[in-house]
Amino acid sequence: MGELWPVPDVLAYLAGRWRTERSVRDLASGLEGRFEGVTSFDRLDDGRLGDGKLGEGGLISRESGDFTWRGVTRPAERTLRYEPGSGPGRADVRFADGRPFHGLDLTTGHHVADHPCAADLYRGEFTVRGPDRWRTVWRVGGPAKDLLLTTDYLRETPEA
Structure with missing residues (x-):
């Protein structure tokens, strides 16, 4: 697994913009796809929690980029909420509409989370490699799915 980077404050760690690269492999058919884009973790200010200080209300994660599957490239996006x-x-990671997705504990730099979805099971492994680099690996299994999704995040630093 390599060296882990413990994260004492997950919301502070994630805040900012990350270059995002994901490989998607259908283990049954052997087909492969690729997502390339950016994920931005911004302060979640929905009026429900706290006074808007970073971490009190959480973060909203907006992923956007291009997904290529079977030679066709299309725009793709996803929004998640990261609440304290x-x-x-x-x-606590939630879908954009507030439904629970999974918990996340990066205090050791590594976490495994499960998310049952209908007849499928999503098992995610989160690994922090340093102050500006982390990875997720999702294995999706069920009657109609047999997928492996590997995503690498590299922090974008503002131009000086």
Whole structure:
């Protein structure tokens, strides 16, 4: 697994813009696809929690880029909410509409989360490699799905 980077404050760690590259492999058919884009973690200011300070209300994650599958490239996007968990190294990840997705605990630099979705099971492994680099690997299995999604995040630094 390599060296892990413990994260004492997950929301502070994620805040900002990340270059995002994902490979998608259908293990049943052998087909492969690729997503390339940016994920931006911005302060979630929905009026429900706190006074808007970073971490009190959480973050909203907006992913946007291009997804190529079977030689066809299309725009793709996804939005998630990262709300404060039971401690600073933890977050509750929710879909954009507020439904629960999974917990996230990066205090050791590594976390495994499960998300049952109808007859499928999504198992995600989160690994932090340093202050500006982390990875997720989702294995999706079920009657109609057999997928492996590997995403690398590299922090974008503002131009000086």
